[in-house]
Amino acid sequence: MKHKDIIDQMTLEEKASLMSGKDFWQTMDIGRLGIKSIFLADGPHGIRKQAAAADHLGLNPSIPATSFPTAATVANSWNMKLGRKMGEYLGEEAIVQKVNVLLGPGINMKRNPLAGRNFEYFSEDPYLAGKMASSMIKGIQSQGISACVKHFAVNSQEERRMSIDTIVDERTLREIYLTAFEIVVKESQTKTLMSSYNLLNGTYTNENTHLMRDILRDEWNYDGVVVTDWGGSNDRVAGLKAGNELEMPTTAGETNKDIIQAVKSGKIKEQVLDENVDRLLELNFITEEAFEHPKKQFDMEGHHQLAQKVAEESIVLLKNEDNLLPLKKDKKVAVIGEFAREARYQGAGSSIVNPTKLENTLELLAESGINNIGFEQGFNRYGKKSQRKIDKACALAKDADVVLLYIGLDEVTEAEGLDRENIKLPENQIDLLNALYEINPNIVAILSSGAVVEMPWIDKVKGLVHGYLSGQAGAKAILRVLTGDINPSGKLAESYPLHYEDTPAHHYFPGKEVSVEHREGIFIGYRYYDTANVNVLFPFGYGLSYTTFAYSNIEVDQEGVTFNITNTGSRAGAEIAQLYVGTQSDLIFRPKKELKGFNKVYLQPGETKTITIPFDDKTFRYFNVKTNQWEIEEADYEIMIGASSADIQLNSTLFVEGSGAPLPYEKNKLPSYYSGKINNVSLEEFETLLERKVPDSRWDRSKPLGYNDTIAQCQYAKGGFARFAFKLIKFSHWFLRKIGKRSTANLIMMSVYHMPFRGMARMTGGMMNMPMLDGILMIVNGHFFKGAKHVLSERRQMLKAAKGNN
Incomplete structure (x- = not known):
């Protein structure tokens, strides 16, 4: 020690x-x-x-x-x-x-x-x-x-x-x-x-x-x-x-x-x-x-500039039909969408930051050089429909050459403590987009969200710029991408499915009662889509640029892979080259390809650079459940260099010596995993993978509620008071959503509805202790007077002890 x-x-x-x-x-x-x-x-x-x-x-x-x-x-x-x-x-x-x-x-x-x-x-x-x-x-x-x-x-x-x-x-x-x-x-x-x-x-x-x-x-x-x-x-x-x-x-x-x-x-x-x-x-x-020698202040402006730089490099250009972007100086531009007026720039819950400054799109338009002819809100932030707002937006769009449409998810849709109900944009935003498309098809959507959304509307926009949640300097970063001051270089760190039902875990998410089963195994994200040949809207690693790149001259040895990238366009830009590896053996089920390295390279027009991505201890390994350690399968491996997981530009083959481990599985017992088609894995097959029985995922309603049961389970409580309390919580949640207090409604779900009883003691800083909680559980389980007496008695003892310690 x-x-x-x-x-x-x-x-x-x-x-x-x-x-x-x-x-x-x-x-x-x-x-x-x-x-x-x-x-x-x-x-x-x-x-x-x-x-x-x-x-x-x-x-x-x-x-x-x-x-x-x-x-x-x-x-x-x-x-x-x-x-x-x-x-x-x-x-x-x-x-x-x-x-x-x-x-x-x-x-x-x-x-x-x-x-x-x-x-x-x-x-x-x-x-x-x-x-x-x-x-x-x-x-x-x-x-x-x-x-x-x-x-x-x-x-x-x-x-x-x-x-x-x-x-x-x-x-x-x-x-x-x-x-x-x-x-x-x-x-x-x-x-x-x-x-x-x-x-x-x-x-x-x-x-x-x-x-x-x-x-x-x-x-x-x-x-x-x-x-x-x-x-x-x-x-x-x-x-x-x-x-x-x-x-x-x-x-x-x-x-x-x-x-x-x-x-x-x-x-x-x-x-x-x-x-x-x-x-x-x-x-x-x-x-x-x-x-010991603390700083009393930091360079706020310098830190703001770095926040802008990070945002600029993280913005992903997803669509640019007819090279509508970057915007031409002479084009009349209409700015539409609530998120242009009040940006969605961060998440919600415990990560909320009070920014040192917050840049605003509407205030920055003049200095950006964009010929802005006006702004309309277009939709209500939290989903309430308004035909009047749509009509005003369409009237503005009629006079524009290009429409910049700021859309996305609001703060109460993505929040700590509760999961999203779907992966769609709010209907009122889709209604706006549909109406605008009939008036002016030259639409560039600027999307703000922290996670995947479905895009059945993708054909109605010519440009799509995804800023994700780009921080306090994100508004300026996005405008610099739109005008071409910055050449976008971000690429997606997650796949975008065509439909939620295409996702590998959608049958198994979320766990609603006792447990959640990860029956899809190793096949999440692109590992599933590429292996099972499921089409996606945008693949993992995808992102466009205002220039073009060419890959050439791949060389592979036991140490790594070397290749060239050339900027074949007319603008300086950055390309993210991605190394994927896939085994050509079928003795052990594996994804078709897995990311094993990457390199972001900056190139002037016409410039060529030689890139080397070394192999490391994770390049060829898999975890063997028989030996309980990492092993290497002896096989030929395909070495792939891609602009995305679906856009492989160069490939080669390398033989790799194995570690001699026994095969971990019997292939005939795990057909879903060997095919990669894991949408409907049976209980029996999942138990074979687990090598044990799967516990019952349902609450045992015959047992009294205990410390680790949730407040939501009061709906099954023996005590009438507890069942009434549950109905009151449910009503409060419904009513708050009905009157537009969605943040407060979310708070009820996060800090009350899904909270286990022990949280009453663990999260109240000593206001309640576990003996008092025992009394509350007596009430919940049908012993109201006995439980109430116990709570009061333990409360008196706790206060007496606290007074004695002081």
């Missing part, structure tokens, strides 16, 4: 006190030993340190900070150097605000486009997500503070996220859901990692010794701190055994008592507690060094 001398001076009570928060955002301090509190703050794309009352939901405003593009946006840049620079600036701002641990980035896989938090995650591909996140973390930690990568692991849905059991086979777990975390832990040495809310194969992730000890600590040699997601602790002692040092937020000392009792009774060795304390002290002391 690094801090044995300090730990030896601590009492058991002091050690236990360090294992949970002091308040909502700070760790506990021990003044007599010089141990200070450290501050943790949300910050996937900007610092969210609240000046007033703290909350985890983004309700109260935070201190102004640069709102950079979100991870879903940054991933489209495929630029690791730029990601690192953004991380450096995030770290610098964290120091100014005295934040020790920045809670981000998030690197969960985009298993399904409905997942409500996709805007916070990088990609459907673990290699791209891991590499981009790793560069950002290196930047953040270069400033002396800690990043906190999240959410570990397989947190693929928001609905019932605090109690859902994720059922996934070991190979899929390793290859898809853990690879990005492995890259981050090994390459960027992240100092902090956040466990997810969900269970993984029957055990809460922060208590899961296979995940936390076998893989994270022993296999990856991670020696940093694991912190729970806020309110994400179930059994504190079990979490401690697994190596989960820090529980957040505070429980007012309640779980400290659990730890003390466990040590005294021999349930857990004090040495285990000491190891957890040691790692937390290391994080404390290392990050505190960053504040």
